[in-house]
């Protein structure tokens with residue numbers, strides 16, 4: 001048995017995620033977690049909400065709520081939706097947790113001890129009306145270059161010129177609109193990432209099994225100067241992890257918080273402690289996943305994320321881990337990073353800010369999770385961006401799920417009930433047809449297993465579909481409904497193998513379509529042991545074993561439904 005730690009990039013708190021977000025990290029991470037559990041591995045699967053930072057404060061203000069209350073509510077919303085999509089996290093935590101606060105402060109102390117944190121004094125714009133410092137992009141004014149009157153302090157959207165807040169003509173707060181602004185001195189902590197360049201390069205260069213998408217992004221950022229600059233890790237805000245050096249005060253940093261990008265990845269670790277705390281376990285129980293000298297040396301740690309998150313996970317977070325380890329600690333570095341391109345929507349991009357596309361709550365309001373999971377995973381944007389269209393969604397659901405898998409299960413179980421009864425029929429023996437199916441599936445299941453091990457999601461989905469097709473073609477060739485008239489024993493043998501195929505499909509399909517898979521296994525009244533030996537697995541249900549005829553697993557999507565949904569989700573969400 002192996003031990004596998006799996007994390008999904010943590011979604012930001014300020015709103016409901018769209019299907020592009022879902023397939024870019026959480027859903028494939030769930031696929032892999034379910035697969036590893038199915039293989040009998042010990043899995044810890046973690047995700048959380050990323051709750052700190054100015055966007056959360058602004059969203060709370062818009063909603064007219066205190067930011068802590070807003071985050072608590074949005075966490076519940078996101079938790080309910082992740083349950084709705086059957087995401088099997090062991091813990092869905094919160095980066096605002098007490099556990100993350102304590103760990104973030106701990107890592108800051110260790111990085112300071114390692115000589116990787118420096119205090120720097122700088123100037124920043126302060127809004128008297130808002131009573132706070134303003135991040136560059138929350139200062140608006142007129143662009144000195146093109147005259148656009150809604151230019152932001154970091155960049156003019158109109159002419160794309162990079163700006164400094166002091167460049168703006170008639171600057172004002174984007175929060176309140178106040179022009180009562182002044183430039184003040186303030187002190188911040190900087191993480192000296194550039195000091196770790198060689199260590200990072202040595203590490204990344206030896207990750208030979210990583211996907212090209214991951215290493216190409218990591219190396220680009222490592223070398224082009226922008227990625228590995230020393231970066232501020234503190235902010236003059238109220239909402240966040242207070243700046244402390246471990247448990248101790250940090251003189252001169254009173255009233256400041258850590259910048260969200262510093263504390264968010266530490267939540268991967270804190271989430272494990274949230275998990276043990278919530279389950280009455282001790283610190284040793286999470287440390288055996290995260291600390292190599294505390295039991296985690298045999299853990300394989302796999303991260304899932306969209307490509308925009310790769311720089312943080314290959315450079316910044318590893319600086320935190322390696323830096324703390326340089327003081328004698330033993331935190332685990334990631335072993336494998338699976339990254340994704342983008343899913344586009346009907347010829348454009350999904351957009352949270354513009355409300356464009358299908359969002360997780362909307363998706364579940366029209367169809368159960370399995371339909372979405374199957375479509376999104378079989379089209380996962382692994383080797384390039386992929387495209388959501390309602391036509392391909394309808395086609396994939398109808399052809400793969402309803403026509404191939406659902407139809408097979410329905411025909412076999414209903415035929416058996418009408419000609420025999422609701423038990424696996426006895427009589428007849430397996431001949432060349434059955435031997436061919438067993439041989440074919442032995443090869444295919446081995447290939448499916450290899451692809452799932454390699455997290456080659458699209459290819460694994462195609463192989464799974466091919467495995468379903470084997471059953472349908474077998475049924476077509478052997479035609480038990482005809483055989484029954486001449487030779488009921490022959491029909492019995494065909495149906496006996498077919499009922500065992502339903503069990504096999506239930507086990508193999510579980511990572512992709514867990515609800516339907518569970519329904520199949522429940523109907524067959526059977527367990528879900530992984531079929532390491534296909535011939536044995538296809539004899540698991542002996543003659544006389546009772547089963548139930550399940551409800552139809554999948555409904556077909558009609559053209560009317562497709563057109564209705566396409567028009568409902570064509571505009572922007574209000």
Ligand SMILES: [Zn+2]
Pocket residue numbers: 143144145146147148151156157158159160161
């Ligand atoms: Zn401009």
